Amino acid sequence: MSLDVVDLRSFYAAPLGRIAHRYVARTLREWWPNTTGMAVIGLGYAVPYLGQFRDEAVRVIGLMPAEQGVLHWPGTDVTSTALVEPASLPLPDGCIDRLVVVHLLEVAEHPREVLDEIWRVLAPGGRMIVVAPNRRGWWARVDTTPFGFGQPFSKSQLNTLLRDTLFSPERFGEALYVPPLRFRSVWRLAAMFEACGCWLGLPGAGLHVVEASKQLYRPIPLRKTAKRGIPKLDPVLAPVAGRLARRSQPSGRDGSIARRTGSIERQQR
Incomplete structure (x- = not known):
């Protein structure tokens, strides 16, 4: 009032x-x-x-x-x-x-x-x-x-x-x-x-x-931040050498072309 x-x-x-x-x-x-x-x-x-x-x-x-x-x-x-x-x-x-x-x-x-x-x-x-x-x-x-x-x-x-x-x-x-x-x-x-x-x-x-x-300084109030989703990481059991070898192989279309070229060369031999 x-x-x-x-x-x-x-x-x-x-x-x-x-x-x-x-x-x-x-x-x-x-x-x-x-x-x-x-x-x-x-x-x-x-x-x-x-x-x-x-x-x-x-x-x-x-x-x-x-x-x-x-x-x-x-x-x-x-x-x-x-x-x-x-x-x-x-x-x-x-x-x-x-x-x-x-x-x-x-x-x-x-x-x-x-x-x-x-x-x-x-x-x-x-x-x-x-x-x-x-x-x-x-x-x-x-x-x-x-x-x-x-x-x-x-x-x-x-x-x-x-x-x-x-x-x-x-x-x-x-x-x-x-x-x-x-x-x-x-x-x-x-x-x-x-x-x-x-x-x-x-x-x-x-x-x-x-x-x-x-009071001279005002504290900044804390705000709750949204939790970000963390992708689940599964353990990898392959040896390190095997992983490096697979990473070094070309992938995609280039990889398929390379495999076909290798098989043709082996047939000619």
Whole structure:
């Protein structure tokens, strides 16, 4: 099930969306403290988390899936967003240094194809951060937020998915220990929920935040080749001298002519 860009924009304008933005953006900034001179791309609905990189990165662009829709960002005359097909990005190979994936993998029909395309456009040594709902968390169990749609992941599932698509997971983090409830009292305690959950390492956070790097070389997959039929070789019992003698005799029409000539000569004698 795809998410609509209008619903996503409304969510991040609401109190729960601002809480989600605060703690996810803080993790992104801690892991990427300096992106000076880099090209930073957001894939999915990642524009709420890209603004903190605009003052230092050489290029910041938001790429949004066609099924989701696109909006104008960052609010100036020139837009920095584009509508794309996630499994076929309009980018050359190895042109991106940092890439943020939010609101995409859980609703993607073929997440492996999306990650293969991300691997292609990332530069050697480039890094990616994936934000995905935790299947053990509260946020994946309610549909009042965008993180309740699609297929949530466990930590081991994300790790396997990234390794199968030739990424090296570097760091795993979690965010949103606060319950996704629409009560002001819960919103005021969000900082306490987050601090206690991170300090105690409690299970049940709403989101997985994973950083992975691109492996420079892709191994070539082995393909099964068709077995070629080998002719059966029967043993030859004739002596070597006999075989050589037979090989030295002419064959075919020339051989028959030679035999006839020999018999005529013997008769004349």
